[in-house]
Amino acid sequence: MSIKNIFSKLSIKKECKKYNVPLKKCPVFLFVIMGVVVIVAILASYFVAAFYGTEPEVQALIALFTAMITFTIGHFIVRSFAELAELSNLKSKFLNIISHELLTPLSSMKWSLSILNAKNIDISKKEREELLGMVNQSAENMIEMVNSLLDVSRLETGKIRLHFKEVDLVDLVSKAIKNKEADALAKNTNIKFYYDNNIPRVKTDPRRISVVINNLIDNAIKFSKPNSDILVKLKKSLHDVIFSVEDFGIGIPESQKKHIYSKFFKADNEFKYQTKGFGLGLFTAKFLLDALGGKMDFRSKENQGSLFWFIIPINKDN
């Protein structure tokens, strides 16, 4: 950490701005205040003990005991405010992202319909069909967005029910790739699928594992550079099946890797490439995979690409 960074972190006002709360509710400010309270409490208890003529060892013990109590209370107070501030921040972030993402298709619908209704514009049959198609697509996009938000809510409140059955992953992945063909084509990316010959059926929830697979392939397409390949692989190990998606796109900056599974997270370099989406794909994928008894991980280098993989046990005891 550079000296500039250290001084920047010492600036309470600057640190508090990040939390978007008033100074009196800012965890950093409260931490400093609690620090002062602890010091004052220690000194006060020491001087009171000294005033009443207690032994030096007893004075020291009283001061230490006071320090422990006030520090513990202070810690819990500051932590509570930190959690509240983070919740408030997340709520603001959530509202900003949601409103922007939903207003885009709504604007598209409004503008398309205003042209269709306009009396002073001559529209050809083809243009009319295109505009109606845009209205339809915007509606579909909004439904998909709302469903993804509801899914996250269900995941977090545990209201999601899993239905395990034997699933042919080769078939599932093939269908997922077929569904994404148009998106991949639009980006001039080529999805290549490789799988071992003896991939066994696995016991999992087909709908939920499809969401995981779709989200990973979606991301690979979104963040691939044009005219590049996306490699999708299925491999068998002794007890598991390993699914992986590799792209040669923008990758994830080192400093942001720790946030990659957070809700509404979008890496800084992502905006240079594309602006759509809530940032819920990986959060949802990881959450679902954990519930299915699988494990996910990734490797990524900025400007070189990313490799995401998950392992799913062949025999899942439910």
Added chain:
Amino acid sequence: MKKIVFIEDEPSLQKTLTMMLKANGFSVFSAFDGETGINLVKEVNPDLILLDLILPKKDGFKVLEEIKEDESTKDIPVVVLTNLEDTSNVEKVVNLGAVNYLVKANYTADEIAQKIKSMLL
């Protein structure tokens, strides 16, 4: 014919507003990201720029800043057209030199075209 450069990454919004602007007698040049937008502005030298804020490659704030710093483009009026309703963004773009800030969802395509008409004609 007055020229407009429209910098917007959402294809359906590009298409619909361009259609409306053309129907109102404007010549429209489209860019889908910030970098292409800046190059297009320098190439076309439009009468007005319509600028989205959330853009790939270079966001609208940086585009606005660069346009206003460049001698050849600093006098071209810029209208920010976005779905970000945060008042801090309004202040920011006005300080950077934008002449207007319109929230897309609050207007029909026709209303935006009429606003631009009243600014240019």
